[in-house]
Amino acid sequence: xxxxxxxxxxxxxxxxxxxxxxxxxxxxxxxxxxxxxxxxxxxxxxxxxxxxxxxxxxxxxxxxxxxxxxxxxxxxxxxxxxxxxxxxxxxxxxxxxxxxxxxxxxxxxxxxxxxxxxxxxxxxxxxxxxxxxxxxxxxxxxxxxxxxxxxxxxxxxxxxxxxxxxxxxxxxxxxxxxxxxxxxxxxxxxxxxxxxxxxxxxxxxxxxxxxxxxxxxxxxxxxxxxxxxxxxxxxxxxxxxxxxxxxx
Numbered sequence: 001x002x003x004x005x006x007x008x009x010x011x012x013x014x015x016x017x018x019x020x021x022x023x024x025x026x027x028x029x030x031x032x033x034x035x036x037x038x039x040x041x042x043x044x045x046x047x048x049x050x051x052x053x054x055x056x057x058x059x060x061x062x063x064x065x066x067x068x069x070x071x072x073x074x075x076x077x078x079x080x081x082x083x084x085x086x087x088x089x090x091x092x093x094x095x096x097x098x099x100x101x102x103x104x105x106x107x108x109x110x111x112x113x114x115x116x117x118x119x120x121x122x123x124x125x126x127x128x129x130x131x132x133x134x135x136x137x138x139x140x141x142x143x144x145x146x147x148x149x150x151x152x153x154x155x156x157x158x159x160x161x162x163x164x165x166x167x168x169x170x171x172x173x174x175x176x177x178x179x180x181x182x183x184x185x186x187x188x189x190x191x192x193x194x195x196x197x198x199x200x201x202x203x204x205x206x207x208x209x210x211x212x213x214x215x216x217x218x219x220x221x222x223x224x225x226x227x228x229x230x231x232x233x234x235x236x237x238x239x240x241x242x243x244x245x246x247x248x
Contacts, residue, residue: 066211
């Protein structure tokens with residue numbers, strides 16, 4: 001009986017979320033044609049936060065005392081499910097855009113918004129010299145214009161709740177452009193919705209925004225050490241929550 005009620009609840013929440021996404025998302029896309037997206041940040045945040053409300057998510061953000069909300073930064077976060085962009089945009093208290101696969105820009109409504117709202121960086125599906133040069137050029141332009149970026153250093157969504165090994169590219173990027181890194185941890189999202197399943201479980205998502213890490217004094221030779229350090233920071237709250245649930 002409980003599973004049947006959960007299935008009905010999930011179906012209703014999915015329907016409401018999808019309708020809201022396509023209707024409001026389309027409005028924001030067309031609004032973006034006439035209004036500078038940087039002057040149009042509030043309705044975008046309301047839209048992303050509202051997706052979580054409609055999906056039945058309780059939401060909390062915890063900021064470390066060493067986090068500098070005024071600094072243009074590269075936020076590095078664990079990748080859980082398709083709700084991550086809505087979680088992240090609701091949590092970061094500054095103008096932020098994403099580094100995402102080029103194919104995401106072709107998704108109806110979501111991809112249109114990504115392309116229209118300047119600063120989002122497409123990552124080539126098949127790396128090429130031209131594609132990487134374009135990505136680096138757009139990334140530099142975003143940082144130069146005071147736009148913070150978010151990257152999923154794992155490169156793919158988790159299938160077991162644990163934080164996967166981080167790839168090197170985003171850390172080299174931070175060093176190349178001299179921007180600080182802000183580690184972020186999404187906790188509770190895997191329990192809410194697991195990739196490969198469709199049920200939405202009642203629960204709470206907590207986002208931990210950790211201390212800002214300077215990269216200007218880190219040598220390229222120390223990139224691996226930086227990667228391990230950030231991975232440990234991001235994974236710590238995730239692993240702690242899993243242990244508390246007996247899923248270590």
